[in-house]
Amino acid sequence: MMEFASRADEFRPSPVRAVFEVARDPSVVSLAGGNPDLSVLPADAVGDVASLLLRGRAGEILQYGSGAGVDGLRELVVKLMARGGSAVTGADILPTTGSQAGLDLVTKLYCNPGDVIVAEGPTYVGALGVFGAYEVDVQHVEMDHDGMQPEAVAQALDELAAQGKRVPFVYVIPSFQNPTGVTMPEERRRELVEVCAQRDVMIVEDDPYALLSFDRSDPRPSMHGMAPEHVIHLGSFSKIFAPGLRVGWMAAPPEVRGRLQIAAESVVIHPSNLAQSLVTSWVGSEHWEPALDRAVELYKERWTAMEEALTEYMPDSASWTTPSGGFFTWVTADELLGKDVLAEAVANGVVLVPGSACYMDGRESNAARLAFSGVAPARIREGVRRFAEVLGSL
Amino acid sequence: MMEFASRADEFRPSPVRAVFEVARDPSVVSLAGGNPDLSVLPADAVGDVASLLLRGRAGEILQYGSGAGVDGLRELVVKLMARGGSAVTGADILPTTGSQAGLDLVTKLYCNPGDVIVAEGPTYVGALGVFGAYEVDVQHVEMDHDGMQPEAVAQALDELAAQGKRVPFVYVIPSFQNPTGVTMPEERRRELVEVCAQRDVMIVEDDPYALLSFDRSDPRPSMHGMAPEHVIHLGSFSKIFAPGLRVGWMAAPPEVRGRLQIAAESVVIHPSNLAQSLVTSWVGSEHWEPALDRAVELYKERWTAMEEALTEYMPDSASWTTPSGGFFTWVTADELLGKDVLAEAVANGVVLVPGSACYMDGRESNAARLAFSGVAPARIREGVRRFAEVLGSL
Numbered sequence: 001m002m003e004f005a006s007r008a009d010e011f012r013p014s015p016v017r018a019v020f021e022v023a024r025d026p027s028v029v030s031l032a033g034g035n036p037d038l039s040v041l042p043a044d045a046v047g048d049v050a051s052l053l054l055r056g057r058a059g060e061i062l063q064y065g066s067g068a069g070v071d072g073l074r075e076l077v078v079k080l081m082a083r084g085g086s087a088v089t090g091a092d093i094l095p096t097t098g099s100q101a102g103l104d105l106v107t108k109l110y111c112n113p114g115d116v117i118v119a120e121g122p123t124y125v126g127a128l129g130v131f132g133a134y135e136v137d138v139q140h141v142e143m144d145h146d147g148m149q150p151e152a153v154a155q156a157l158d159e160l161a162a163q164g165k166r167v168p169f170v171y172v173i174p175s176f177q178n179p180t181g182v183t184m185p186e187e188r189r190r191e192l193v194e195v196c197a198q199r200d201v202m203i204v205e206d207d208p209y210a211l212l213s214f215d216r217s218d219p220r221p222s223m224h225g226m227a228p229e230h231v232i233h234l235g236s237f238s239k240i241f242a243p244g245l246r247v248g249w250m251a252a253p254p255e256v257r258g259r260l261q262i263a264a265e266s267v268v269i270h271p272s273n274l275a276q277s278l279v280t281s282w283v284g285s286e287h288w289e290p291a292l293d294r295a296v297e298l299y300k301e302r303w304t305a306m307e308e309a310l311t312e313y314m315p316d317s318a319s320w321t322t323p324s325g326g327f328f329t330w331v332t333a334d335e336l337l338g339k340d341v342l343a344e345a346v347a348n349g350v351v352l353v354p355g356s357a358c359y360m361d362g363r364e365s366n367a368a369r370l371a372f373s374g375v376a377p378a379r380i381r382e383g384v385r386r387f388a389e390v391l392g393s394l
Numbered sequence: 395m396m397e398f399a400s401r402a403d404e405f406r407p408s409p410v411r412a413v414f415e416v417a418r419d420p421s422v423v424s425l426a427g428g429n430p431d432l433s434v435l436p437a438d439a440v441g442d443v444a445s446l447l448l449r450g451r452a453g454e455i456l457q458y459g460s461g462a463g464v465d466g467l468r469e470l471v472v473k474l475m476a477r478g479g480s481a482v483t484g485a486d487i488l489p490t491t492g493s494q495a496g497l498d499l500v501t502k503l504y505c506n507p508g509d510v511i512v513a514e515g516p517t518y519v520g521a522l523g524v525f526g527a528y529e530v531d532v533q534h535v536e537m538d539h540d541g542m543q544p545e546a547v548a549q550a551l552d553e554l555a556a557q558g559k560r561v562p563f564v565y566v567i568p569s570f571q572n573p574t575g576v577t578m579p580e581e582r583r584r585e586l587v588e589v590c591a592q593r594d595v596m597i598v599e600d601d602p603y604a605l606l607s608f609d610r611s612d613p614r615p616s617m618h619g620m621a622p623e624h625v626i627h628l629g630s631f632s633k634i635f636a637p638g639l640r641v642g643w644m645a646a647p648p649e650v651r652g653r654l655q656i657a658a659e660s661v662v663i664h665p666s667n668l669a670q671s672l673v674t675s676w677v678g679s680e681h682w683e684p685a686l687d688r689a690v691e692l693y694k695e696r697w698t699a700m701e702e703a704l705t706e707y708m709p710d711s712a713s714w715t716t717p718s719g720g721f722f723t724w725v726t727a728d729e730l731l732g733k734d735v736l737a738e739a740v741a742n743g744v745v746l747v748p749g750s751a752c753y754m755d756g757r758e759s760n761a762a763r764l765a766f767s768g769v770a771p772a773r774i775r776e777g778v779r780r781f782a783e784v785l786g787s788l
Contacts (some may be wrong), residue, residue: 002562002596004653005506013656017663020460035458043452050668051445059438062636066414097491097640099664104661108527112399129660133502182408202396242456244667246491259398262407266523267498268491268662269411271639272669274444301787 004274007113010132012126015342015357023351032351034178034238034327037375040294042287043362053274061273067265069095070276076284077235077249083218084210085225086233092251094261096270099208099236099248103171104130105260106232106250110168111136118156119171122147122330122358122367124178124206127171131360138360139167145321147184148172150191157199169202169232175220176209176326177356179369183324186221193227200320203227208236213325214300215291219393229253237279239327240292245275299327305377306370309384315393320370327373330355335391336366350386401507404526408519409736409751417745423777426745428572428721429768430633434688436681443675449670455667463489463657464670471629475613478604479619480627486645488655491665493602493630493642497565498524499654500598500626500644503760504562512550513565514542516724516752516761518572518600521565525754532754533561539715542566544585551593563596563626567751569614570603570720573763575754577718580615587621597621602630602642606684607719608694610687623647631673631719632738634686639669693721699771700764703778709787714764721767724749729785730760744780 016033023030041068053061053210061070068074081088096102103126111117119127121140131138139160141152160167172192174184177341184192203223210219224233225329228251236248252260264270282288303323310320310331318333332355341354355365372380372385419426429729447455455464462468468484475482478782490496497520505511507529513521515534525532533554535546547564554561566586568578571653590597597617604613618627622645630642646654657662676682697717704714704725712727735748749759764781766774 002504002594004503005509005562007506008653008657011503011653011656011660014659017461017659033458038453038456041456044449046456047445047448050448051441054441054444054595056439058433058435058440060638062432062435062440062638064427064632064637067411080473097666099688100660101662109402109405110396115399126660126663129656133657133660168399200396238458243458243663244454244456246664246666259402259405262405262523263402263417263527265408265411266405266520266527267495268495268640269520269637270640272491272640272666274672276670278668281641323786385458 001393007133007135010135011118012129012132014129015353017127019342019346019351022346027349029350029374029375029379029386031370031375031383032353033374034371036243037295037298038242038319040291040298045287046282050278053277053281062279063272067261070273070280072280072284073276076280079232080235081251082220084222085220086228087225088228088251091254094250094252094257094259094264095276096248096250096264096273097268098238099206099234100126100130100147102248102250103204103206105263107131107136108263108379109259110202112166115119115159115166115168117169118153118167120173120177122179122355123171124173125222125353125357126361129160129257140359143180143182146188147174147177147182147190150188150195151190153292154195157201167201169204170206171194171206173206173211174223174321175207176212179328179353180330181321181323181326181328183220189221189223190226193223197227197230204234205231205232206234208239209326211240212296212299214296214303215324224251231320232256237283240277241283241288242347245279247271247275247279268392299373302372302375302377302380305380306372306384308379313385313388313393315391318369327371329372330367331370332367333391334366334367335393337364342392344390345387348386348390350383351389401529404529406523406526408523409747410519412744413736413740414484416740421743421771423744423773423780425602425764425766425769425777426747426766427768430637431689431692431768432636434692439681440676444672445695447675448664455671459664459667461655461664462710464667464674466674466678467670470674474629474774475490475627475645478616480616480622480645481619482622485648486651488646488651489642489665489670490642490658490660491639491662492632493600493628494520496628496642496644497521497598497600499657499772501525501528501530502657503653504596506560509562510554511563511565512547512561514567514571515522516573517565518567519747519751522754526600534753537574537576539576540582542586543588544582547586548589551562551595553562553691561595563598564590567600568617569601570606570717573722573747574724575715575717575720575722577614583615583617584620587617587624590622591624597625598628599625600628602633605634605686605694608692608697609718610690626650631677635673635677635682637674638692641665641669641689693767694776696766696769696771699774700766700778703775707779707782707788709785710737712734721765723764723766724761725764726761727785728760728763729787731758735762735784738784739781742780742784744777746781
């Protein structure tokens with residue numbers, strides 16, 4: 001049997017994907033996946049939009065399309081990004097097969113094996129899968145309740161430079177971060193941009209949750225808007241419409257966008273025209289924002305239910321972050337140390353993301369990510385109770 | 395500005411994609427892209443299927459799905475592959491975001507930088523884009539009117555082994571090859587399998603055209619069916635239904651399929667559920683085969699029109715392959731040497747794929763790929779006439 005490439009040793013299954021089938025078992029409470037609530041979507045209306053698109057434009061939607069995306073999608077993204085203060089034009093935008101595919105392309109374009117990416121500690125498990133596949137290491141930097149600390153990033157970048165390490169970019173999820181739920185204030189974002197620009201290091205800003213503030217306020221200013229020449233922005237329709245369609249986007253300086261488009265066309269030719277067209281029609285319609293408002297109202301109620309359950313069931317030693325939007329909280333409890341948390345949780349009828357999965361080195365962790373976005377309050381309560389049993393506090 | 399990774403030097407734009415916008419100009423005759431004819435598809439019926447899917451299963455189709463694919467797709471592929479003699483089960487199948495994305499995953503899994511892939515000379519331009527992005531070289535082997543020559547493959551493999559080169563796989567398009575249109579007979583396929591199995595080299599069988607025989611006969615036996623443990627099979631719905639959806643599949647031994655699924659999930663999580671579901675419903679319906687029959691009838695008529703035009707307009711020195719199915723012919727004429735064929739063709743109102751683009755080293759070529767699949771006979775005639783003008787024979 002032919003041996004695999006050396007990079008294959010670094011392929012890592014996502015713990016969310018690994019428990020995907022388990023999480024479909026109705027007797028299991030899944031606090032693992034960051035699923036949006038889709039009950040707010042009128043299925044008939046979405047079906048009508050898809051039908052109209054195919055009846056009117058089948059020859060275009062079913063045929064090969066442009067790597068630059070279907071008509072209208074880039075203009076839609078321009079409007080969405082303006083909410084975060086980014087003055088992009090359509091020429092800066094590249095549609096992707098989901099924002100993780102965008103991160104894959106950026107990593108492919110910028111990273112040689114042995115390079116180091118500076119990222120939050122903890123960070124998104126899916127990003128670690130991307131980085132691993134390119135044999136790139138990750139230096140995690142400390143966070144506090146305001147997210148990534150710019151001075152810690154500066155220190156990490158300077159130390160890595162002193163070691164002769166190449167650091168192509170800093171990877172950061174500034175709004176309602178995955179997995180911690182915390183959000184970087186505007187001032188800290190400006191500091192981070194300055195730290196990276198001074199050192200000629202790009203920022204990859206992964207921002208799928210920006211529009212999901214519980215108080216429905218505008219998103220915090222994006223780092224891309226502050227310094228578009230230094231920041232590649234990754235956006236997604238997965239959390240604000242429908243992840244099953246697999247449509248996201250990237251914004252990058254035009255010459256970088258051109259290289260990314262060539263790299264993208266070499267893999268997928270273009271994202272699915274039908275999925276792109278449905279996103280363009282739906283998110284551009286009057287249906288979209290009211291449905292998103294209802295969804296965020298649900299996320300807020302669910303977080304309230306989770307917070308109450310955590311307060312009731314967790315041991316006194318436990319603590320957790322207090323998200324003001326998004327899908328996640330990060331629960332810390334020393335009772336988690338030394339356990340195979342995921343296996344014990346599954347055995348007790350609840351799934352979640354163990355903290356160790358959110359670090360490239362898989363270090364022992366006293367924390368776990370709990371998602372509240374896709375589960376009804378009563379189930380959240382039961383899921384937290386089952387989790388508390390794993391911790392031995394019940 | 396941060397420098398790109400070393401692999402970025404090897405990113406290559408596809409000549410088909412590069413002329414995508416030019417080819418949309420109605421005054422230009424495009425013989426460049428291998429577009430299926432979609433006029434045979436009843437748009438209303440396709441729209442109805444999509445609408446029914448979303449009305450009935452929106453919560454499943456719009457939500458995150460399984461990397462193993464939507465229900466029913468793998469069973470459909472099992473039936474399709476049985477036509478080529480492959481006795482696969484659903485566990486062998488992985489859906490992809492188009493078969494080129496499958497080739498990307500196989501290359502990612504098997505190839506280190508500096509490895510060499512043995513492929514037909516000429517081969518599919520899109521495959522060269524995939525291989526380049528992984529810093530892999532290609533050794534082209536000679537073809538004749540029966541396709542790749544197994545003894546030439548054996549010689550290339552032995553020479554590369556003697557040079558200490560690692561050859562993870564042989565890449566071959568056995569049916570109505572892209573770009574030459576030729577098809578490997580069954581006996582030659584068996585010989586190629588034996589040559590590769592003896593040397594412990596995988597075969598990657600890229601077979602999107604297998605069902606497009608002009609005489610509507612069953613596909614030639616697939617190499618995957620002959621030796622499933624030595625062959626990774628790439629399939630596509632792009633040529634038999636709709637390329638704009640971006641859905642294909644791979645078949646591989648289960649342990650390889652598992653690694654490929656992890657690699658795929660790291661990039662796209664899963665292919666678009668809506669696109670997968672529409673493919674599953676349409677190709678599984680009674681609509682599909684009659685529409686495909688009509689499409690192949692068109693391809694046959696168009697090839698006849700192209701053959702007549704080539705006979706009428708080409709210089710006496712020119713020759714071309716005679717496909718018995720698929721989308722392409724390969725025209726050879728020494729008048730093409732020393733010209734920037736694509737630029738001169740575009741200037742004369744016709745686009746095509748220059749032969750040099752079908753070799754990794756971009757060698758000078760006296761040939762070009764002409765696609766007849768997506769263009770009406772009168773336009774084909776005009777396109778060939780314009781091409782003949784570029785050759786100076788009119």
